[in-house]
Amino acid sequence: MARSPARPAQAAAPAPTASANTANVSRDDLLKYYRDMLLIRRFEEKAGQLYGMGLIGGFCHLYIGQEAVVVGLEAAAKEGDKRITSYRDHGHMLACGMEARGVMAELTGREGGYSRGKGGSMHMFSKEKHFYGGHGIVGAQVPLGAGLAFSDKYKGNDNVTFTYFGDGASNQGQVYETYNMAELWDLPVIFVIENNQYAMGTSMKRSTKSTTLYGRGEAFGIPGEQVDGMDVLAVKAAGDKAVAHCRAGKGPYILEMMTYRYRGHSMSDPAKYRTREEVQKMRDERDAIEHVRQLLLQGKHATEDDLKAIDKEIKDIVNDSADFARESPEPAESELWTDIYADADPAPQTA
Amino acid sequence: MATEILMPALSPTMEEGTLAKWLVKEGDTVKSGDILAEIETDKATMEFEAVDEGTVGKLLVAEGTQGVKVNTPIAMLLAEGEDASAASAASSASAEPPARTGTGENSKDEKGEDAGAAPAAARSAVEAVSTPEPDESPDWPRGTAVKQMTVREALREAIAEEMERDETVFLMGEEVGEYQGAYKISQGLLERFGPRRIVDTPISEMGFAGIGVGAAFGGLRPIVEFMTFNFAMQAIDHIINSAAKTLYMSGGQMGAPMVFRGPNGAAARVGAQHSQDYAAWYAAIPGLKVVQPYTAADAKGLLKTAIRDPNPVIFLENEILYGRTFDVPDLPDFTIPFGKARVARKGRDVTLISFGIGMAHALEAAEKLAGDGIDAEVIDLRTLRPIDYPAILRSVQKTNRVVTVEEGFPVASIGNHLSAWIMENAFDYLDAPVINCTGKDVPMPYAANLERLALVTADEVVEAVRKVTYR
Ligand SMILES: Cc1ncc(C[n+]2csc(CCOP(=O)(O)OP(=O)(O)O)c2C)c(N)n1
Ligand SMILES: [Mg+2]
Numbered sequence: 001m002a003r004s005p006a007r008p009a010q011a012a013a014p015a016p017t018a019s020a021n022t023a024n025v026s027r028d029d030l031l032k033y034y035r036d037m038l039l040i041r042r043f044e045e046k047a048g049q050l051y052g053m054g055l056i057g058g059f060c061h062l063y064i065g066q067e068a069v070v071v072g073l074e075a076a077a078k079e080g081d082k083r084i085t086s087y088r089d090h091g092h093m094l095a096c097g098m099e100a101r102g103v104m105a106e107l108t109g110r111e112g113g114y115s116r117g118k119g120g121s122m123h124m125f126s127k128e129k130h131f132y133g134g135h136g137i138v139g140a141q142v143p144l145g146a147g148l149a150f151s152d153k154y155k156g157n158d159n160v161t162f163t164y165f166g167d168g169a170s171n172q173g174q175v176y177e178t179y180n181m182a183e184l185w186d187l188p189v190i191f192v193i194e195n196n197q198y199a200m201g202t203s204m205k206r207s208t209k210s211t212t213l214y215g216r217g218e219a220f221g222i223p224g225e226q227v228d229g230m231d232v233l234a235v236k237a238a239g240d241k242a243v244a245h246c247r248a249g250k251g252p253y254i255l256e257m258m259t260y261r262y263r264g265h266s267m268s269d270p271a272k273y274r275t276r277e278e279v280q281k282m283r284d285e286r287d288a289i290e291h292v293r294q295l296l297l298q299g300k301h302a303t304e305d306d307l308k309a310i311d312k313e314i315k316d317i318v319n320d321s322a323d324f325a326r327e328s329p330e331p332a333e334s335e336l337w338t339d340i341y342a343d344a345d346p347a348p349q350t351a
Numbered sequence: 352m353a354t355e356i357l358m359p360a361l362s363p364t365m366e367e368g369t370l371a372k373w374l375v376k377e378g379d380t381v382k383s384g385d386i387l388a389e390i391e392t393d394k395a396t397m398e399f400e401a402v403d404e405g406t407v408g409k410l411l412v413a414e415g416t417q418g419v420k421v422n423t424p425i426a427m428l429l430a431e432g433e434d435a436s437a438a439s440a441a442s443s444a445s446a447e448p449p450a451r452t453g454t455g456e457n458s459k460d461e462k463g464e465d466a467g468a469a470p471a472a473a474r475s476a477v478e479a480v481s482t483p484e485p486d487e488s489p490d491w492p493r494g495t496a497v498k499q500m501t502v503r504e505a506l507r508e509a510i511a512e513e514m515e516r517d518e519t520v521f522l523m524g525e526e527v528g529e530y531q532g533a534y535k536i537s538q539g540l541l542e543r544f545g546p547r548r549i550v551d552t553p554i555s556e557m558g559f560a561g562i563g564v565g566a567a568f569g570g571l572r573p574i575v576e577f578m579t580f581n582f583a584m585q586a587i588d589h590i591i592n593s594a595a596k597t598l599y600m601s602g603g604q605m606g607a608p609m610v611f612r613g614p615n616g617a618a619a620r621v622g623a624q625h626s627q628d629y630a631a632w633y634a635a636i637p638g639l640k641v642v643q644p645y646t647a648a649d650a651k652g653l654l655k656t657a658i659r660d661p662n663p664v665i666f667l668e669n670e671i672l673y674g675r676t677f678d679v680p681d682l683p684d685f686t687i688p689f690g691k692a693r694v695a696r697k698g699r700d701v702t703l704i705s706f707g708i709g710m711a712h713a714l715e716a717a718e719k720l721a722g723d724g725i726d727a728e729v730i731d732l733r734t735l736r737p738i739d740y741p742a743i744l745r746s747v748q749k750t751n752r753v754v755t756v757e758e759g760f761p762v763a764s765i766g767n768h769l770s771a772w773i774m775e776n777a778f779d780y781l782d783a784p785v786i787n788c789t790g791k792d793v794p795m796p797y798a799a800n801l802e803r804l805a806l807v808t809a810d811e812v813v814e815a816v817r818k819v820t821y822r
Contacts, residue, residue, distance in 0.1 A: 057620030057799065109620070109798035120622040120797030136624035137582065138554050171553035172585070199554055201530035207553035273530065330800040340793055 025233060027301040033075065033232045034292045035310055037067035040091040041289060042318045043100055044263075047090065047107055050322060051267050056107045059136075060121045063091035065262035068288035069194055070095040072235025073162055073255075076243050080157065084132040084145045085164035087122035088194075088261075092164065096129045100321035105328045112328030116335060138199075139172030141165060142191070146182045146252075149189035160188045160246040168199020170213045179220040179252070186251035190242045191217070193254065194229070196261045201273035214256035224254025230286045260286070353433055354403055355424040358412075359390060361397050368392040369417045370425060379407045387426070405429050485741035486691050490648065491680035498681050503673040505647035506536050506612075509654035510574060512684070514544055517572060520658055523550040523563055524576030524613075533578045534614060534673055560586030560611070564593045564663075567607040572658060577613035580629050580667065594663035595638030610657045612666035615643070616708060616758050617795055619671065620802060626795035628759035630707065633665040634735040634768075640689060641736040643667040643707035647677035649733055652687030660689070669708045692739035694746075698728035701816050702746040704769060705756035706732040709807065712788075713756045716812035725820060735765060743769065744777055751782040752819040756812055761789040783819035788812050 044062040051060050063070075066088075074095045077083075085092045093103050098114065106113025106124050114124045124134040132148060135141040145163025152159040169175065170193055182189050193213045197204050210216060214224035223245070227238040235257065242253040260282045264271055296302040361368065371389040375381060382404040390397050408427035412419055419425065500508075514520045526533045528541040528551040541549040552559040556577065563573040577583040583590065590611055598606030617626040634641045640662050644650040650668070657664040679685075695710065696717050705713040710731050717727040728746050732738060747753055753773060755766030766787030773785055791805045 058618070058797065059621055059625070106797075109801075115797075117798035118623075118796040118801065120620065123622050123624065123797070136622065137585070139585075168554045171555045173555065173557050174585075200526055200533070202526065202551065202553070206529070206551065270530065331796075331798050333800065333804060335798075336791065336793055336796060336801050336804050 027296075027299075029075070030292060030296055030299075030301055031310070033068075033071050033236075034289065034296060034307070035314065036071045036074070036095055037232065037289045037292065038310065038314050039100070039317065040064075040067045040071070040094050042314050043094060043104070043321070044090060046318045046322050047104070048263070048267070050104075050108065050325070055326065056121065057109065058120055058122075059087065059266045060107065061086075061088040061266050062263045063088055063261070065282065065288075066194060066196060066229070066259045067091060068232040068235050068291075069192070069229045069257045069259055070164075072232040073190075073192065073239040075232075075236045076239030077160075077162065080130065080159040081243075082130040082132060082145075082148045082152070082159060082161040083164070084141045084148060084161065085134070086138065086141060086166060086169065087134070087136050088166075089122070089124060089134045093124060093126070093129075093131055093134075096126075096131050098124075098126050098129050098131060100317050101324040104321040104325035108325040108328070109330065110325060110328035111331045112324060117331040118335065118339065139165060139169040139174055142169065142172070142175045143178045145191075146178045146187050146189050149182070149187040149246075149252075150185070153185070153187055158188070158247045160190055160243055162190050162192055164192045164194055166199060167193065167195040167197060167204050167213060168202065168207065170216070171207055176216070176220075179217060179222055182252040183217075183220045183222050186249060188246040188249070189252045190239075190246060191222075191224075191252060191254045193256045194259055195256055196259045198261070198265070198273065200265045201270065203273065212256060214254045217252075217254040222252050222254055224256065226256045226258060229257030229259035230282075230288045230291070232288055232292060352430060353408060354405065354428045354430075356387065356401075356426040356428055358419045358421050358423045358425050359397070359399055360421045361390065361392055361395050365392055365421060367418050367420045370412050370414060370419050371396065373410060373414045374398075375407050377407050377410055381405065381407060381428070401428070403428055405431070406433075408433070485739065485745050486688075487694070487742075490652065490687055490693070491682060491685065496681040497678040499676050500647045500651075500679040501674055501676050502644075502647045502650045502668070503534070503536055505651035505677075505679055506654055506668065506673075507538065507540070509651045509658070510537070511540060511543065513655055513658040514540075514548060517658075519570065520572045520574065521548040521550060521566075522574045522576060523552055523559060525552055525554055525578050527551060527576050532576075534670060536668075536673070537576070556582050556585035557589065560589040561593060563609055563611075564589050564597075564607050567594070567609040567663075568597070568605055573609045574658065575609065575611045577611065579618075579625060579670070580613050580615040581625050581627055583611065583613070583629070590633075590639070590663070590665070591636055595636050598662070599638060606661065607663045608661045610654070610664045610666050612654070612657075613668060614670040614673070615667035616669050617671075617790075617802075617806060620797060620799065621795075622797045623794035628707075628757070628790065630667055630735055630757065631759050631763055631765050631768075633667075634765060635763075636736075638663065639736060640664045640734065641667070642689070642734050643669075644733060645672065645707055645710035645731055647675070648679045648685075649687060649693070649731070651679055652685050653689070653733060655684075655686045656689060659686075667707060672708055672711075687733070689734045690737035690739050691733070692742040693731040693733055694728065694742070695731045696727065696729040698726040698750065700726045700750055701728070701752040701754060701820055702743075702750045703727050703729045703754050703756060703812065703816070704732060704743060704746075704766075705729070706735060706765070707758070709756040709758055712807055712809045712812055715809035716756075716816065719809060719813050720816055723822075725816060725822065727816065732765075738769075740772065740776070743773065747773055747777045748780050751780055752816075753781070753785045754788060754812060754815045754819060755785065756788045756807060758790050758807055761787065761792050764789050783821070786815040786819055788815050 044064045050056050070091050102114045109117040122136040145161050149161040217224045228234045245253045369391040371391045373388050374386050381401045385401045386398045388399045390399050405428040408429040410426050412425040527537045528549045531538045563575040566573050594607040616628040642653050657666050703713040713729050717729050720727050770785040788807050788811050
């Protein structure tokens with residue numbers, strides 16, 4: 001079983017430098033990671049702003065701090081692979097290529113949103129991008145993700161499904177029922193535990209005596225490892241390994257991504273369960289975007305001006321999405337009654 | 352005394368079979384476990400064993416006989432010293448099957464003794480109409496001082512008071528302790544009662560609900576908080592199969608005296624998976640009691656009653672109501688009994704029946720209607736199991752028109768049940784069909800405009816009242 005040394009994100013790691021393992025990374029890849037992570041960060045900041053202005057309602061869970069996880073794993077995916085996650089889903093959607101406009105307009109509950117305003121922050125989907133949501137019930141996406149993998153195995157293709165869930169979700173019983181069946185049936189599913197160390201206000205220490213979460217797969221025979229989820233290159237490397245395992249028909253794989261969320265659990269968060277210093281330390285020392293920025297600059301892959309140009313490009317995309325999300329009309333009232341049932345059975349597929 | 356050996360049943364549905372073969376003959380001594388015969392049906396063959404020891408006195412049914420009815424005597428077994436004549440005497444004496452020794456309720460139901468009295472009520476254990484006279488006594492003595500309190504504070508006081516009163520009461524759920532409660536109901540309780548009694552759980556609803564039920568079996572009085580009732584769906588098996596049914600299944604030996612509580616129904620803009628009203632679901636389950644308060648006084652008095660109740664109680668709160676302020680009597684130990692509705696507004700022309708946040712719409716509608724000269728009576732059911740049928744009956748007899756108001760889905764709603772009950776029990780008093788105002792028959796949309804349309808509104812209630820009053 002694959003095991004790499006635990007590298008929890010909170011471990012006092014030195015500030016990232018260009019000496020990190022960049023041997024196999026091209027300039028283009030690095031620039032893409034930088035751009036994709038920055039897009040998520042700026043998008044989320046804008047969403048927070050619109051929430052404050054009352055344009056977004058209900059629950060809104062920001063992904064700020066965790067960007068390297070989805071960006072690194074998307075880099076390991078190919079067309080046809082699927083992904084599914086919890087309510088903390090904006091980053092996943094942007095990373096898999098969904099349009100910022102459609103995501104933002106869903107947050108504002110408008111016609112131009114991915115669910116035509118009917119799903120909201122927690123419930124968005126894109127069949128085209130193989131993004132299966134956006135799920136509000138903690139842990140529920142885990143068997144769903146294994147089911148997506150089941151469908152691929154059934155059809156006999158080599159797609160894999162990235163099934164994301166949190167450290168808190170790891171304590172739901174259905175996760176373990178799923179582990180058992182996924183291994184039993186060799187399902188091509190990568191269980192990505194985004195261990196940001198808190199489930200709302202409950203730190204992992206207060207919810208389990210397990211020291212690792214990936215290690216729980218061992219009981220079912222599922223290999224796994226802990227990964228520095230603040231390092232997009234480490235995430236990508238681990239993703240490649242997990243994907244190879246799944247595509248080879250060897251069954252599921254668990255990646256425990258050690259990461260951190262900078263913002264509150266949702267927009268209302270008492271923020272009493274951790275110190276400001278703890279958050280600041282992560283931001284200062286382990287920020288995933290800053291890490292890549294330094295790699296780019298110190299490796300002379302980009303100049304400050306190049307990066308400024310990217311910043312500007314991202315800012316434009318995000319502002320455009322916000323404008324779109326404000327101007328898009330509310331859904332027509334008749335939409336209340338649509339999409340409750342599908343119209344007719346599709347023709348059966350020939351066996 | 353001689354014992355009859357009866358034709359056995361091979362399955363619960365078998366009525367008759369073939370006595371294929373005798374493996375003993377008259378005069379053989381047998382002991383328990385010896386095979387006496389082979390029995391056959393069209394589906395199976397079974398070897399039939401002796402359970403007593405003795406001598407085979409007489410074979411009453413010949414080998415090869417078909418169509419032998421289950422429970423027909425097929426042989427006589429003689430005890431030591433008996434002869435075959437004892438056998439025939441015993442056989443005729445016990446021709447009648449033994450009388451059933453069922454207890455009251457079952458046998459009554461079967462014979463339909465209660466059928467004439469109150470047909471709908473007789474079907475439901477907790478909803479039995481014990482008296483045709485509603486209990487209209489005030490909830491607290493006139494002249495009692497009242498204090499202003501939010502629903503949130505009232506719930507917190509109820510929990511704290513009951514925890515002071517009874518050491519076996521404890522609170523368990525996600526974020527109830529250190530975080531001070533996801534909706535701050537349990538604020539300060541960890542500091543006051545300590546971690547032994549304010550128990551933070553992982554996100555494991557199925558597990559901790561089951562642990563709560565087990566603790567209740569073990570003699571504690573758990574209050575299990577669900578962060579919202581949407582998440583109780585993860586745990587509904589334990590609520591229904593373990594908590595609600597055990598008293599019955601154990602023949603009354605043990606049950607689950609506990610409370611499952613948390614916010615229920617739509618909050619604001621949280622979408623389909625976080626916005627469902629489960630009142631009708633839980634109200635359908637015999638063995639549960641179901642409470643859904645509107646005011647802070649009711650929240651306090653009913654939660655205290657719920658914690659003391661020896662049954663599993665579903666206590667449905669509402670996030671939007673948590674911050675609303677009401678008068679609460681300043682009494683050292685204020686409780687409200689289950690099954691007693693509250694007439695929130697007296698009126699002559701129409702009865703509005705509601706509960707929980709539906710009351711806000713019902714009362715608003717009543718105000719609007721008053722402006723148009725329609726005098727609505729508004730009844731707050733407060734508990735959905737049991738339901739205060741006498742109060743409903745009394746009001747229908749006066750107004751002859753009913754509109755029900757609730758937030759839940761329209762199909763199989765509480766309103767549907769009330770309509771049926773009123774039709775069965777007060778048909779002659781009705782001057783118009785009962786109308787149910789409910790949430791729309793769609794998952795809750797996120798968009799602000801659609802969410803408004805999906806929810807029941809005071810204007811819809813006003814419209815329904817115009818229909819039943821033909822105005
Ligand atoms: C079944 C269920 N229980 C409780 C909740 C409320 N809730 C929403 S998010 C959350 C914390 C989840 O933490 P984690 O799995 O670590 O994910 P993170 O928010 O850190 O991404 C809780 C308790 C829920 N949505 N569903
Ligand atoms: Mg977490």
